[in-house]
Amino acid sequence: MRVVEVTAYGGPEVLRMARRPEPEAGDVPGRVRVRLKAAAVNQADLKIRSGRFAAGLGDLAPPFVLGYDFAGRLLDPAPGLPEGTRVAGFVPWVAEGTGEGTYAEVIRADPTWLAPIPDDVDFTTAASVPLSSLTAAQAIDLLDLPAGASVLITGAGGVLGRFAVQHASAAGYRVAAVAGDESDVHLLGAEVVIPRGAPEEVITGVLGFAPERVDGVFDAALIGDSLLPAVKDGGAFVSASGERVPIAERDITVRVVVGHPDSARLKGMLEKIDSRELATRMADVLPLEEAAEAHRRAEAGHRPGRIVLMI
Template sequence: MRVVEVTAYGGPEVLRIARRPEPEPGDVPGRVRVRLKAASVNQEDLKIRSGARADALDALAPPFVLGSDFAGTLLDPAPGMPAGTRVAGFVPWMETGGHGTYAEIILAEPEWLAPIPDDVDYTAAASLPLSSVTARQAVDQLGLPSGSTVLITGASGVVGRFAVQHAVADGLRVIALGLPGDEYELGVLGAAHVMPVPRGAPPAVVTGVLTSLPERVDGIFDAALIGAPLLSALKDDGVFVSASQERMPGAERGISVSAVRGRPDQARLKEMLEQVAARKLMTRVADVMPMEEAAEAHRRVEAGHRPGRLVLLI
């Protein structure tokens, strides 16, 4: 089967098409085979490829296969899902030994999978799992009661857009930090107030924008990884959830600080895919490219060419 391998740490040019043996039933006890139709390119893929995650990978080194999000067709039956079922999910890449989803066939734990409704195509399904589940788990981690106010940074990004929608669905009042020009769209998604912040704005600019907040907020989900400059906008004893452990501020004024780590959740993903089919949850596919152009796909994601998730056709 064809895969896209990271041949060495470096830029997008290190991504190459290669051939590997197809997995067989029972190669990993308990896992089932999925023939992929689509896989998404995530920011974490770029960090792993560049070598920024090398210290965390221990003995794992190139060549390996990137990718977490996927959509495809079951080749083996799984509980409640016969062979032939259209499924989507994401693999916890760090636990797979470098066997990611830039491949024609993968082995997956059944609990990583959820059926794709008939009205959702493979590309839309592949754009959803990791980002939407992580955003949902971040909002859950905030633990705010309905009517509370939450500040969501990076609201124009993939995770941020999902977080806005999940928070609104929970009855939270959302203040969104997004890119200039996205005010209308984020308002349509349910944000009560949108504060435009230019991409890559320094902390002083962010702090200046926050001074226009009429009141401090009950919780913050920091999808943009701004960190400590946000704390001035948070009430005493508030809740701060970061999208990464790398940019967590120190706790102060009784504020609870933690980071979210997206984990597969079959029930939640099934619900989200059904919401996409019912037009109650909006996902955005920035572009669709063949697997053979994975290197170019990485270049485009690094350049921030278009908002949304870039999807590889397998």
């Protein structure tokens, strides 16, 4: 089967097409095979390829296959899902440590990663959802605030932040969003949109929204410590990555979200995509063999939204 391998740490040019044996039915106990139709390009893929996360990969070293999100058809039956079912999900790639990501024609998947795709949702759309939408929802869970609480979400123009705004609004929070595109983020549920700028400018915007400061922050843009003055004493701060985590002060609870598969929750999200209750956004769709170009566009901020590889 065709895969795209990271041949060495470096720029997009280290991504190369290669051939690997196709998995066989039952060759790994408890796993089922999925023939992929689409895989998404995530920011974590770019960081792993560059070598920035090499220390966190343990003994795993190139060549390996990148990729978290996927959509395709089951080649083997799974509990409640017959062979041929259209499914989406994400591979917890780093935790698995196998070097078998989703830039491939066939993957092995744990059935607990899989959610059925509604008939009217196409593969590319489905592949744009799992990791970012689940991580965003799990970040909002970690805030652990009562309905009506005020929440600041940074990076609200990005894929993760857009989902976070929608999930926070659905949870009953008052949302202030830091983004460049005001009108679009308002439509997703943000009460106030604060323009991107220096941290002190963002904090000024927050105080205009919540003079007593916000109850919580989800920092999808990884601004870090300089946002803490925007949070009430005893509030909550969730970072999207361990790369930039503030030192807790004033009894503020600081956590890092690490997205994990949740098939039941993903099923509901895909159903909301189908009913237009949840919105995703794609920037480009490229064939698998153009994975290097997809990485170039993602790093350049070619267009807002998720880049998806067709397989």
